[in-house]
Amino acid sequence: MVRYDLRHLHDDFYDRMMELLETGTKPGEVAIFLFEIGDFSPIQKSADLVKEAGHELLNSLKFNEVDWTISVRRKR
Numbered sequence: 001m002v003r004y005d006l007r008h009l010h011d012d013f014y015d016r017m018m019e020l021l022e023t024g025t026k027p028g029e030v031a032i033f034l035f036e037i038g039d040f041s042p043i044q045k046s047a048d049l050v051k052e053a054g055h056e057l058l059n060s061l062k063f064n065e066v067d068w069t070i071s072v073r074r075k076r
Contacts, residue, residue, distance in 0.1 A: 003032040007067060010036055014049055021055060025074045030058065037068045046070055 004020050006013040013035045025031045037043060043060060050057045050072050058071040 001030045001032065004034070006033055006035045011038055011042055013042070014045065017046065018049060018053060021050075021053070021072060021074055027074055027076055030071055030073050032069055032071050034063060034067055034069050036066055037062075038066075043068055043070075 002025055004017070004024070006016060009016055013033075017033050017035070020033075021031055033046070035042060035046070047057050047060065047070070050070070055075045056073040058073055060070045061068070063069050
């Protein structure tokens with residue numbers, strides 16, 4: 001399991017999240033991504049990106065008032 005803090009990217013974290021998932025994890029490994037939510041749209045968009053890429057979204061949780069975490073299992 002690996003954890004990535006993407007909060008410093010604000011609402012421009014999607015490309016980096018997918019890059020880290022593809023290059024920073026092995027198939028079957030779980031990655032936890034921490035990011036800022038702002039207006040909550042990043043939650044659905046990140047879930048959609050994970051699904052479109054063929055990976056498994058395991059969990060999506062509010063971390064605190066402004067941050068969100070998602071857990072993703074890399075499939076391939």
